[in-house]
Amino acid sequence: MDSVIQALVDRGGGLVTREDVLRCRPRSTLESACRSGRLLRLLPGVYVDAALVDNPQSTSPPTQPTAPPLARVTPALARRAALAYVDGRGALSHLTALDVWGLRRQPPGEPLHIDVPIASGLRDRPHLLVHHRRCFAPQPPHVLVRNGAPVTRLDRSLVVAWPLLPAVDRAGTVIRAVNDRLTTPERIVAALEGVPRxxxxxxxxxxxxxxxxxxxxxxxxxxxxxxFTGPGMPAFRRQTRVRLGDRVVYLDLYAEAEQVNIELDGATTHGNPREREIDLRRDALLATRGILVVRFTHRRLLHHPDDVRRETLAILATRRQAPMIS
Known part of the structure; x- marks a missing residue:
C-alpha cells in the first residue's frame, strides 16, 4: 500500500477517511489500495486496514464472512467508523450508547445506533441505524463525551433503548444505571416525557x-x-441512610414508628460466610439503636408471600405494643 496512505491509516488507529486521503493522494491511489485488498470500505468515505477485519478479538464467536464489514471489526473500531461517517454531525445512541456507558455490552450482530439532526442527509447503512431527531445538536446538553466518544445523555439513551432491549435485560439495565448513580429516576421520567409514543x-x-x-x-x-403495601402496612421508608459510628448503612425497608428494618436477602446472599458475618454485626449494631432487623430470603418472598406478609404484620403489631428504646 502507498506509504502515505499507510501512514494515515496508522495515525488513525486503523481507519482513514476518503477526505483525508484525497488531501494528499489522487483518487486512483485510494482505489488501488482497495483493489489490492489492503483497504476495505466500512462505510461511505470510511476505510479500514483490511488486516483488522475478522480480527480474532472482534467478536466471540466470529462473525460470518457474509456479515457487513462494519460487523466484522472490533466494537470500538466500528463505533469510531460510525462517528467518522457522520463527521461530527451525530452521537452514539440507543443500545450503542448503553454499551459506551458500560451498562450493557452489545452482542455480535446487533447494529450500531447513532443520532443525527433531522436534516443531516445521512441514512442507515448495513449494521448502522441512523436516527434523525428534531431540535438535536451533537453537543451539550444533548450529547456528552464518555470514554472519548460523543454519546447521547444516559436518561435519553435508556428511554429510547427500552423497547429494543431483550425483555430479560430491560429492568436490570435501568436499575443498574440508578444504583450506580449514573442517573436518577426523576431524570429518566423527564426524558420519557419527550418520547410520548x-x-x-x-x-x-x-x-x-x-x-x-x-x-x-x-x-x-x-x-x-x-x-409490603396495602392494608395494615406502614409507609415504609426505602433505602434509609443510618450512621453507625464511622459506618453508614442503608435499610431496605424501614418502619420508623415501630423501628423495624425489613431486609430482603437476594438469591445469592450469604453464600459467603464472611458476608454473613458482616450482616450479623450490622444487625447487632442496629439493635443497639433499638432497631429490630427482620430478614426474609429470596425463596420465601417469592414462594410464600402470604406467610411473609402475615409475619411482617404480626411483628409490627408486637412492636407497636412494646415500649421503644430511644
Whole structure:
C-alpha cells in the first residue's frame, strides 16, 4: 500500500477517511489500495486496514464472512467508523450508547445506533441505524463525551433503548444505571416525557415509579408490589441512610414508628460466610439503636408471600405494643 496512505491509516488507529486521503493522494491511489485488498470500505468515505477485519478479538464467536464489514471489526473500531461517517454531525445512541456507558455490552450482530439532526442527509447503512431527531445538536446538553466518544445523555439513551432491549435485560439495565448513580429516576421520567409514543411505555413508567419510591432491585420491586403495601402496612421508608459510628448503612425497608428494618436477602446472599458475618454485626449494631432487623430470603418472598406478609404484620403489631428504646 502507498506509504502515505499507510501512514494515515496508522495515525488513525486503523481507519482513514476518503477526505483525508484525497488531501494528499489522487483518487486512483485510494482505489488501488482497495483493489489490492489492503483497504476495505466500512462505510461511505470510511476505510479500514483490511488486516483488522475478522480480527480474532472482534467478536466471540466470529462473525460470518457474509456479515457487513462494519460487523466484522472490533466494537470500538466500528463505533469510531460510525462517528467518522457522520463527521461530527451525530452521537452514539440507543443500545450503542448503553454499551459506551458500560451498562450493557452489545452482542455480535446487533447494529450500531447513532443520532443525527433531522436534516443531516445521512441514512442507515448495513449494521448502522441512523436516527434523525428534531431540535438535536451533537453537543451539550444533548450529547456528552464518555470514554472519548460523543454519546447521547444516559436518561435519553435508556428511554429510547427500552423497547429494543431483550425483555430479560430491560429492568436490570435501568436499575443498574440508578444504583450506580449514573442517573436518577426523576431524570429518566423527564426524558420519557419527550418520547410520548414509546413502545411499552407503561412498563417503563411503572419501573421508574418503584425506583423513585426507593426500590433498588427486582426483589424489592416484587415485595413492593405483592407484600409490603396495602392494608395494615406502614409507609415504609426505602433505602434509609443510618450512621453507625464511622459506618453508614442503608435499610431496605424501614418502619420508623415501630423501628423495624425489613431486609430482603437476594438469591445469592450469604453464600459467603464472611458476608454473613458482616450482616450479623450490622444487625447487632442496629439493635443497639433499638432497631429490630427482620430478614426474609429470596425463596420465601417469592414462594410464600402470604406467610411473609402475615409475619411482617404480626411483628409490627408486637412492636407497636412494646415500649421503644430511644
Amino acid at each position: 414509546l413502545t411499552d411505555r407503561a412498563a417503563l413508567r411503572g419501573l421508574l415509579d418503584r425506583l423513585a419510591a426507593g426500590c433498588r432491585s427486582p426483589l424489592e420491586i416484587w415485595g413492593h408490589d405483592r407484600v
